[in-house]
Amino acid sequence: MSLSPEAVLEEFAARVRPVAEVVALLVGGSLATGDFQPGVSDFDLVALIERPLTKERRRQVERLHREFIARRSEAAKLHCVYVPVDDLDDVTVPHVTWAARMLFERPLTGIARAELQRFGFSVFGQSPQEALPPVTAAELREAVRDDLRRYWVPALRRPMIWFQDLYVDLSLFTLARAEVTLTNDELITKREALSRLERFHVPADLIDEIRQRREGQTVPVSPLSRVRRAWTVHRLVSRGLRVLLRP
Template sequence: MTATDGLLDRFLIGLAPLAPVAVWAHGSLAGGDYQQGRSDLDLIAVLDGPVTMATVRRLVVLHRGLRTEPLAADLHCSYLTPDTLDDLDLRHLTWAHDHVMRRTVTPVTRRELHAFGRVLHGRAPADLLPAVQDRELDEFVVGDQRDFWRPAVDKACLWTQDIWVDLGLLTFARATATLRHGRLISKREALELLPELGAPVEVVEDVGLRRYGRPVSRGAEWTVCRGELTRSYLGPAIDALVASYD
């Protein structure tokens, strides 16, 4: 049994007293691109009944009790109920980054669940979750690039961080594939697509080594250069993508 399997087993056992209708994995864990110790464990749990303050307290105790597991910090779970599954705008109780927050379940996540969601417990996504129409998915993807990522490109301080370079490039490639071909692709597939989209090759190689190989420390000068190369590419690329959809 891997560390990932052990963590999921402990999580499901701890969640059992709340009688979940279903527990699903999405993201890399479901899509075949999971890298233990590098990838997040993205989960959705459907609870049978309202999420009360007593429920919240029990979930906090559950997640804090998992902290002894080496991968616990990577486990993120949003909690829905059968009567809230179809609300795209509702922010659901979510445990992520070691605390409680509220997040929507985006059209991308919903499409992932229908396309390749992994059932960890109970009923399948197709039995409970309304399907996402192509237009809904496209509008969300364009809005995310236009309203979140494009303004972020102008904030130079962000792009000295690995996470912004990685997700900025990979999310753009995945958005492009969705809008052009109507399908979701993995982060690995997005990495392979980026050179075809004109992304700076040296930055793509850097992302690949950190995500799938053995990262090479190249110093502060490269970190700054990498950020500028990424921003110089992404700004015009996002503008062109959004314009082509409009």
């Protein structure tokens, strides 16, 4: 029997709190914005921890996540960044992160921080608004530009990813959301971004395909259609990035 998102959060919170010395568990992403789609959306969490994880505690955290996935299928989409409270002021410091069934390190970006502050809530401990330093409008705009430059521009040189549904959907959502932030200093959901894809000349049939996947439907794509789609999306993203990153 599948669990509700709230039940998944409660069970994970109870398990991770003693293992990683978590003082606050923050919830962002679609769960915070009301855009969550069961079976489709990720759980985007930030665990504020008393001190950096030792090697032993990192092993315990990894074991916890793997065992949680084995117990609860919903946990496969649970992502968590472990941020020591003493490092909250530095947006560049990489932190232990669990995502895509592996443990690695990455920073808690300005975009993630801004989303937490505007929409996020806590399962326990301080709220994101209390715990995180504020992100100014200028800092948010620069964080968005940095994400486009550092991740999506190099992604244009990786031809194989454009055949994947994940990158097709995410890249187009990113363009729409980035445009709103860079223009109006606002943050929008993927659902809202979907309604803005026409602005980037995304074909209607592709918008409908993305909408169906957001609703949890399986959308078959033939090999030939996948090739055509990859070429189309790569072209649209390349053009969109040039516009958004224009000086």
